[in-house]
Amino acid sequence: MSQSRIAAFFTSLSFFVIAALVAGVVVGALAQGSQAAWLTGALGVVESLGQVWLNALRMTVIPLVFSLLVTGIVSIADAAATGRIAVRSLVVFAVLLVGATIYAILAGLGLLAVWPIDPEAGRGLLAGVSAESLATVGEAARTDGLRAFLASLAPANVIKAASDDGVLAVVVFAVAFGFAATRIKAELRRPLAGFFEAVAETMVVIVHWVLLAAPFGVFxxxxxxxxxAGLGVAGTxxxxxxxxCLS
Incomplete structure (x- = not known):
């Protein structure tokens, strides 16, 4: 598939996702106003299917992030041994990353200054979040931020951290794993990097499949x-x- 076709695909997909988001809120609000128990129950089943779609998307995050980090570090280390181009690329990448982060922060703060969120609408949106998600957020809020952050950098069990969606712990371990892989023999490093490159490509294929169902999942x-929460959350x-979109 050519790059133009890929761009057209994601553009059309984004349109359908936004349309599905609007349609889902409207249909849910109308069902709330109808006070029909059977309709609410049926739409609750559809919402559960949406959670299945979200879980299918989330299950690719850990293996994709780990594989990309390992293959990226190994390839950069190999390229760095050949000349200064790799070093310059790293500098440019770091500058672009910092610049993008600063832009995202300023754009978000600027939008909030020009278009502030209505507190009532915000509370309405929270009312639409499941009780399980709110309990998870509340538990995280009660945790000592700095101590929890430092402890998460080196978990005792990285597999458990991955199962708990501890992306930071996986990133730290992947970086250490990638740099350690650059210190082993080349005949061992190449198949290792090839394996993780294959894993990353496989995860990208799965993500593509899941994104095909994005309009239904978002709906x-x-x-x-x-x-x-009703239609009051539309503005939020x-x-x-x-x-x-700005970020």
Missing amino acids: ALALGVGLR LAHYVAIV
Whole structure:
């Protein structure tokens, strides 16, 4: 598939995802106003399917991040031994990353200054979030931030950290693993890097499959928000979409 076709695909997919988000909130709000128990129950089942779609997307994050980091570090280390181009590339990448981060922060703060979020709408959006998600956020808020951050850098069990969506711990371990791989023999390093490159490519294929169902998944998840919070969250969701687009 050519780059132009890929760009056209994701552009059309983004349009359908936004349309599905709006439609899900509207349909959920209408079902909330109908006071029909059977309809609410049926839409609740659809919302559960949306959670299945979200879990299918989330399951690729850990192996994809780990594989990309390992292969990236190994390839950069190999390229660095051949000349200064790799070093310059790293400097440019670091500058672009820092610049993009600063831009995202300034763009978000600027949008909040020009278009502030209504506190009532924010509370309405929180009302549309499942109780399980709120409990998880509340538990994280009660944790000592600095101590939890330092402890997460080197977990005793990286497999458990990955199962708990501890992306930071996986990133730290992947960086250490990648740099350690650069210190072993080349005949061992090459097949190792090839294995993780194959894993990354496989995860990208799975992500592509999951994204094909993105309009339905977003619609199903938005149903739950509309069912519990109504149309009052439309402005807050539009604000979120604007921040994502700016960033």
